[in-house]
Amino acid sequence: MLKNYLKIAWRHILKSKFHSGINILGLSIGIGFTMLIGAYVWSELQVNKQLRNADRQYIIQSNWKDPNMGFNLTTVGPLAKALREQYPHLVANYYRWDGVTSNVSKGDKVFREGLQIGDSTLLNMYGFQLVYGDVRTALSEPFNLVITEEKAIKYFGRTDVVGETLTIESFSGSKHDFKITGVMKKPVDNSVLHLTPENDNQFYIPSVSIDYFGRTMDAWNDPYRVGYVELQPNVKPEDLQKPMQDILKVKSPPQFAENMRPYLAPLKNYYIEQNNGLVKNMLYTVSFIAFFILLMAIVNFVNISIGKSATRIKEIGVRKVMGSSHSQLIIQFLVESILLVALATVFGFGIYTVAGPYLSDVLGKQIPTLGSFPLPFLFMPLALIVLIGIVAGIYPAFVLAKLKASESVKGKLQSVSAN
Template sequence: MMIKNYLLVAWRNLDKHRFFSTVNITGLSIGLAFVLLIGAYAWGEWQVNALFKDNDRIMLLRSKWSNPEMGFEGTTIGPLAKALQDNYPSLVSSIYRHDAITSIVSIGDKHFREQLQPGDSTFLQVFSFPLLYGDARTALQQPNAVVLTANKARQFFGKTDVVGNTLSIQSFDGKKQDFEITAVMQDPPFNTVSGYTRTSKNEIFLAPGSIAFFGRQSLLDSWQSVYTVGYVVVKPGVTTAQLQQAAATLLKTHTPASVYQHLTVAPIPLDQYYLQMNNGIARKMMLVLLLVAGFILMMAVINFVNISMGNSLTRIKEIGVRKVMGGRKHQLVLQFITESVLVAAFSFMVALLFFVVLRPLFGQVLEKDIPGLNSFPVWFACLPVPVILFTGLVAGIYPAFVLSAQPSVTALKGKLQQVKEKVMLRRGLIVVQFVTAIIVFTGAVVINQQLSYFFNKNLGYDKDHVMSVPVPRDWTATGVRHLESVRNEFAGMGEVTAVSYSYEIPNGNNSGSNMMYRPPMDSSQAITAVNLVTDEQFAAAYGIKMEAGSFFYKNSSSNEDSSRIVLNASAAKALGWKSAQEAMGQPVKLYNYPKVLYVAGVTRDFHFSSLHTPIAPMYITHAHVVPLFRYLSFRLKPGNPSAAIAAIQKKWQALFPDAPFEYRFMDDTIAALYAQEQQMKKAAHWATIVSLLIVLLGVLGIITLSMARRNKEMGIRKILGASPWQITCLFAQEFSGVILIANLVAWPVAWLILQHWLSGYAYRINMGLEPFIVVALSLLLLVCIIVLGMTRKLAVTAPVKSLRTE
């Protein structure tokens, strides 16, 4: 009965002070909703790879190279996983290795360019992907077997029960073969086994026989191959250190010194890999957002505390009356705390509503699937209770214990005995709010500037009007000659100025790397250089300038092409030449390549990768020598790109009737390199909006409260001659000092945080005072607008009305 009475009185007080209740509930619910959204995002990141049974014993054979250009972190030596199983059966119980390729899949007259994952037959035994149809034990035993996800089954056939149907897949020599569907998987959540990114994933899994069909058997058999993804399932109790030692022994036995001296195999459990891959970028992103969410929640609670403290001082007489009527101290304490907890409970319910409404939008911002409330474990249902109690206790503790201790007579007079209003405490809390808002706001500005720098920096080539299209693969001498004739047909079109074919485009990838040195030196003095396989038109298509020589020769069919390569300026410098001219015609050698090569030209440095890393030494090989290609690149004439694309597509359908036409402009390709930064930018904008909204709600509540308590004072000041502008400035002074102190505290903290973030980029902006000044002035302007809007009515109110109020 007593609890019911507390709740009834609390409800009446909240209804009586509707404005402050609304401000409190709105600010706190916004903060809690943001925390819930970030918490759901963090939970989703934490659960990546959680669907696999024994994911703590499935080890990815991760590679740590002394020079990152020598290989990829996520791949390993082709035969290593099998050798571990054969030579160390006490450590390893099972393995799975796979390749990752793209080819054309046909169903009747429908053609799709798809990512494929050919690998060992143990795929469904090692990884516990649930199946809709088929048997996991036998699904990949046949040489031409294929397993699809339900999504791909629906895309190809319009249904999921497709076991027994066939797909036609094209190999890299232009041939086609039928593959029989033996199982259909449930659509899995994002995981690092079927795809390293959320936008690029494999959904077609092929049997081991397909590896020979694609001519990739050496990828698994050669100890020189470093591009196989390898997993081992260790037996219970086996540590990563034991596996690492075994791998090191095998490397020293089977690989040359140029490999084992530069490679460390670092096995990592599948349940840890996602958060640690790519230098832990996912973990860093998660921790940063959780930290920001924590600060925003703190800001919301500070608002709650500040307004509750200020509003409670207007209830001194109420306390006196209740004490005179026999109210005990513990009853008053419970009353104030009940009101705070009730507000916190309302705020949490509103926050849940915000979460449900904003979750899809927040997922689009971060380009991730944000888990819904039903995705959390059952014990999460208990989380609201401590959150509500903690928030309510923090906000209610001051009025509960300080004001309830006042003598009845003093309280009836509306005064506090021996207790001054905690002005410094309240202002200190406001400073913390502003400091947080300034840091978040400045971070958003700097992230935006760095992204603008990425997209506007001179990349060393002209990306405007350039588009790329993946081509069917026929990696034979005949296939190269055919593609060359196709390129020449496209080049004759009036809508284009240049066309080139290549294995890679400037999208962050390359054609591998090799050790390069100048004879008579040996490989011990070699440099590591990345390789680009292309034709003689690549420089024209991308507007790459030459430092010296030519980009191969105009007559690309010359027999001399086989001994000619092109270097970039960084490679020429790393090899010891003082100038590009000095390198012309000079011999160079590649590790494990018998022929001596001669420098035909040196390009200016251009960014083939992202601006995260410095420009690497590069050597460019003609596709006549290494018959590899994946893209045609078109430089369009300025003017009407839509008409040019339509004309190219029409010719494409005539030249490649079995291949889809999927084009992408370089602007979009480059944007994909900075997807993580763009997500961070969007998240920072959200955090800025939320933090500013909470701060301004706090300013609104405090100004309103101050106006209510200083109503008579304002009437007296106006009688004594104060103008409306002076009245407004008086209230503005409450925040001017706070904003100044907040900026003095926030600037060095923000500078240190952002300088550390920028240091992770090889090419970055020089952070000056501009972002800090812009943020300070913007925040000051917003506060002034709030103060002016709130005090305008009071400033023009007749003094007699102000003096009549109690």
């Protein structure tokens, strides 16, 4: 029976090619662009969510009585390590890093690159995957180096480069070969490797090599280091407030202990909450735009469908004379409407697939492919098809189908209101 309904619906679509095409095109554009905006919002909300134990990961930030003494974004270098060593029942792990820029070369290839010098806990603590190399040992020795696939191709033209070396210049002008011990699969956006938009380090060096660059992460009078901690299960960030203040009073100079108030910011929501929720407010705005675009597309689709249905009164009468029941006509109109929406949704997927890479280039970040969305997302288009199809088809289905056969054959539209 459903097959017959679909056949009749398809014939009607082909019979009214222009009308059907306009209706499908308008709705498909609305669906396609809504999906693009929705995918962007979804990808922004996923930042930091895929880190290992994301619910227990925090970044140490600082409030200063005198804002000229330091940044909100950073803390004193040794604090994260001291918390782990002195309060292991509260802190499960820590990571600190210092960002520098230096000349990196391989043969005649020389580029200025951003380097992230950090603790050896980087890979295991956050679950970053290596395409080549061992995550347990890749950052364990001096002058080891982990790079991304992108940088491996840039310098070597391939990604299997474990065992190769790159020459990195220190601030004093000396040069040293760093052995590549790991090639990292480029991770999704996160606030560990990409803390700020300007921070795009793709070279990761263990902290045991920091002396080569004339830097340190163990100075209690240096408040310009980035520090993270992973809390033990069931530990709240407030539980670390007093321990942090106690450590500062003992270890740091008095001017820091008196002026600095460190606190833990949850890493899971850090990206969208930073800068007074700038990203979150922007996501609300673009989400409203997406909703408005889809709403206008639906209203346009429904209006055109209702307008077209008024021209089918004689057809309804003929079908009633031929023996079609009221319920059969209702089902037929709903099937036709749902089929139109389904076709528009398919074309909307096509628009998303074609326009996605261009939007990625404009935004400078990867827009998810259709296959990368979680399984529950696949049910949303189905729900959309049924919902819009019913809304658009409900007028001809339940109003026009009620017309008497004799009046329908004569095309008496005014009789609709009387029924």
